Amino acid sequence: MDAIDNERLIFPRGAIFPRVFYEADTVTVAQELLGAFLVHETRLGKIVGKIVETEAYLVDDPACHAHAGKKSARNASMFGPPGTSYIYLIYGMYYCFNVVTRERGIGEAVLIRALEPLAGLHIMQRNRNTSELRELCSGPGKLAQALGLGKEQNGISLRKKPLYILSAEDAKPTMVTSTRIGLSKASDLPLRFFIKDSPFVSRK
DNA sequence: GACCAGATTGTCT
DNA sequence: GACAATCTGGTCA
Numbered sequence: 001m002d003a004i005d006n007e008r009l010i011f012p013r014g015a016i017f018p019r020v021f022y023e024a025d026t027v028t029v030a031q032e033l034l035g036a037f038l039v040h041e042t043r044l045g046k047i048v049g050k051i052v053e054t055e056a057y058l059v060d061d062p063a064c065h066a067h068a069g070k071k072s073a074r075n076a077s078m079f080g081p082p083g084t085s086y087i088y089l090i091y092g093m094y095y096c097f098n099v100v101t102r103e104r105g106i107g108e109a110v111l112i113r114a115l116e117p118l119a120g121l122h123i124m125q126r127n128r129n130t131s132e133l134r135e136l137c138s139g140p141g142k143l144a145q146a147l148g149l150g151k152e153q154n155g156i157s158l159r160k161k162p163l164y165i166l167s168a169e170d171a172k173p174t175m176v177t178s179t180r181i182g183l184s185k186a187s188d189l190p191l192r193f194f195i196k197d198s199p200f201v202s203r204k
Numbered sequence: 205g206a207c208c209a210g211a212t213t214g215t216c217t
Numbered sequence: 218g219a220c221a222a223t224c225t226g227g228t229c230a
Contacts, residue, residue, distance in 0.1 A: 013213070057222075091212070091223050092212030111222060140223075
């Protein structure tokens with residue numbers, strides 16, 4: 001039994017991931033989040049999606065906003081405790097949702113890139129202005145819009161309501177590794193992970 | 205399907 | 218003043 005399987009035994013299925021889950025190596029967290037459930041309990045109802053695509057951003061990685069541990073106004077929440085949300089505005093109109101990993105002050109995170117919509121479909125459809133299931137959460141900007149995530153949710157804990165992540169209920173899905181999407185720096189690193197054959201990933 | 209231009213604004217140089 | 222961890226809607230095939 002390897003370390004990852006060992007770790008999975010610690011966390012009951014369908015339970016909110018505790019802080020120790022997020023303290024692990026960032027690549028491990030990115031991989032282990034595949035198949036887990038992202039939940040946002042909004043005023044209009046509960047929205048749930050299964051995580052099918054992630055990317056890791058590391059402190060020694062030029063594409064990371066906290067590269068070399070450099071702090072700024074934008075990336076402040078990346079230096080918060082593990083299990084904190086880091087949400088920022090990109091291209092002037094979309095938000096990207098990340099989860100902070102490792103210990104407080106390091107500055108690493110996992111970008112959630114795509115979800116399989118499971119509950120609160122009508123809310124997501126309204127937020128996204130489309131009824132097409134595949135178009136609701138198949139990209140970081142899309143899923144933030146579908147779940148109603150923005151700067152109000154930046155820096156909050158993902159270990160309690162109204163925004164949290166539940167461990168997977170199914171067996172570990174088959175994972176594919178690739179290079180990351182949309183980067184101008186460090187675009188050659190194998191730090192993107194997605195569930196094989198999922199129709200809800202952003203790109204093949 | 206593939207490819208490409210444009211949108212739009214906070215952040216950093 | 219340049220640019221960004223994106224998406225949409227257009228063209229062409």
